[in-house]
Amino acid sequence: xxxxxxxxxxxxxxxxxxxxxxxxxxxxxxxxxxxxxxxxxxxxxxxxxxxxxxxxxxxxxxxxxxxxxxxxxxxxxxxxxxxxxxxxxxxxxxxxxxxxxxxxxxxxxxxxxxxxxxxxxxxxxxxxxxxxxxxxxxxxxxxxxxxxxxxxxxx
Numbered sequence: 001x002x003x004x005x006x007x008x009x010x011x012x013x014x015x016x017x018x019x020x021x022x023x024x025x026x027x028x029x030x031x032x033x034x035x036x037x038x039x040x041x042x043x044x045x046x047x048x049x050x051x052x053x054x055x056x057x058x059x060x061x062x063x064x065x066x067x068x069x070x071x072x073x074x075x076x077x078x079x080x081x082x083x084x085x086x087x088x089x090x091x092x093x094x095x096x097x098x099x100x101x102x103x104x105x106x107x108x109x110x111x112x113x114x115x116x117x118x119x120x121x122x123x124x125x126x127x128x129x130x131x132x133x134x135x136x137x138x139x140x141x142x143x144x145x146x147x148x149x150x151x152x153x154x155x
Contacts, residue, residue, distance in 0.1 A: 006046065006047045007047045007048055007049070007050075010043075010045045010046060010047050010048075010049050010098070011049050011050055011053045013040075013043045013045070014045065014049055014053050014054075014057055014081075015053055015056075016040055017037070017040045017041050017057070017079075017081070018053070018056055018057045018060045020033075020036060020037060020040050021037065021057075021060045021061065021064050021072075022060050022063070022064075024037070024064060024067075024069065024072055025060075025063050025064045025066075025067035025069070028067070028069065033069075033071075033072060034071050034072060034075050037072065037075055037076075037079070038075060038078075038079065041079035041080060041081050042079070042080045043080060043081065044080050044081065044083055044084070044096055045081060045096060045098035046096055048098070048100075049098050049099075051101035051103075051104065054098075054099055054100075054101040054104035054105075055101060055103055055104045055107075057104065058099075058101075058103075058104035058105070058107035058108045058111075059107060061076070061107070061108055061111055062107055062108075062110075062111045064076075065111050065112075065114070065115050073115065073119075074128060077112075077128065077131040077132050077135055078131065081098070082131075082135055083096075084096045084097040084098065084138075084142065085097065085099075085134065085135045085138035085139060085142070086131055086134050086135060086138070097138075097142035099139060105139050105140075108135075108139065109136050109139055109140075112132050112135060112136050113136060115132065116129055116132055116133065
């Protein structure tokens with residue numbers, strides 16, 4: 001039962017982050033949006049997250065990047081949820097690599113690649129670009145298909 005509650009807690013954390021990100025691109029200039037995203041995205045998923053939540057998150061990320069709020073985009077790769085995929089992580093954090101749905105992973109990777117390609121021509125920021133590139137690379141490194149029970153979840 002504890003594992004089920006832990007999983008549900010992680011899913012709701014991701015759902016809350018997804019909803020706030022969605023509001024950020026639907027309602028530009030939300031008050032303290034960067035600070036709020038840092039707080040809401042400050043959790044580290046410690047258990048499996050259902051593919052439906054992952055896909056919804058990935059789709060929202062794609063829409064957020066398309067909206068182009070530069071402050072939010074600079075904040076995004078620094079969120080705690082990406083620690084398993086970046087050099088910030090201790091080796092034990094790699095066990096918490098959570099974005100294991102193939103479709104969601106591809107959407108995030110394609111979105112980040114497009115951002116790198118478009119932003120690099122305008123104003124390259126080596127630290128930010130290095131973080132994003134590491135996330136893209138590590139998403140493939142730490143995952144194989146079919147790791148999560150794909151039973152339906154009501155969102």
